[in-house]
Amino acid sequence: xxxxxxxxxxxxxxxxxxxxxxxxxxxxxxxxxxxxxxxxxxxxxxxxxxxxxxxxxxxxxxxxxxxxxxxxxx
Numbered sequence: 001x002x003x004x005x006x007x008x009x010x011x012x013x014x015x016x017x018x019x020x021x022x023x024x025x026x027x028x029x030x031x032x033x034x035x036x037x038x039x040x041x042x043x044x045x046x047x048x049x050x051x052x053x054x055x056x057x058x059x060x061x062x063x064x065x066x067x068x069x070x071x072x073x074x
Contacts, residue, residue: 001025003070004032009051010063018066029067037065 004026008019026032029050030041039052053064 001027002032004029004067005070006032006036006065006067008036008064009066012061013059016062023070024067029069032067033065039064 002025004024005021006024007021009016011017024032024035026035029043033039033041033050033052037052039054041050041052043050047069049066049068051064051066053062057063
């Protein structure tokens with residue numbers, strides 16, 4: 001099981017708000033994010049973070065759940 005740090009982010013880029021983070025144990029980013037959202041998951045190229053972004057938002061006014069990999073115990 002891996003440990004992921006999740007937080008909710010929303011708003012326009014210049015005034016984005018983020019919730020407090022919390023940790024989740026899951027097998028993958030998709031499983032960790034599924035505990036909070038059913039939105040499509042997008043991954044970074046380094047494989048250390050991902051987000052489930054509301055499909056009706058843009059990069060300039062976003063609503064998403066963000067996950068960061070804290071441990072990798074594969």
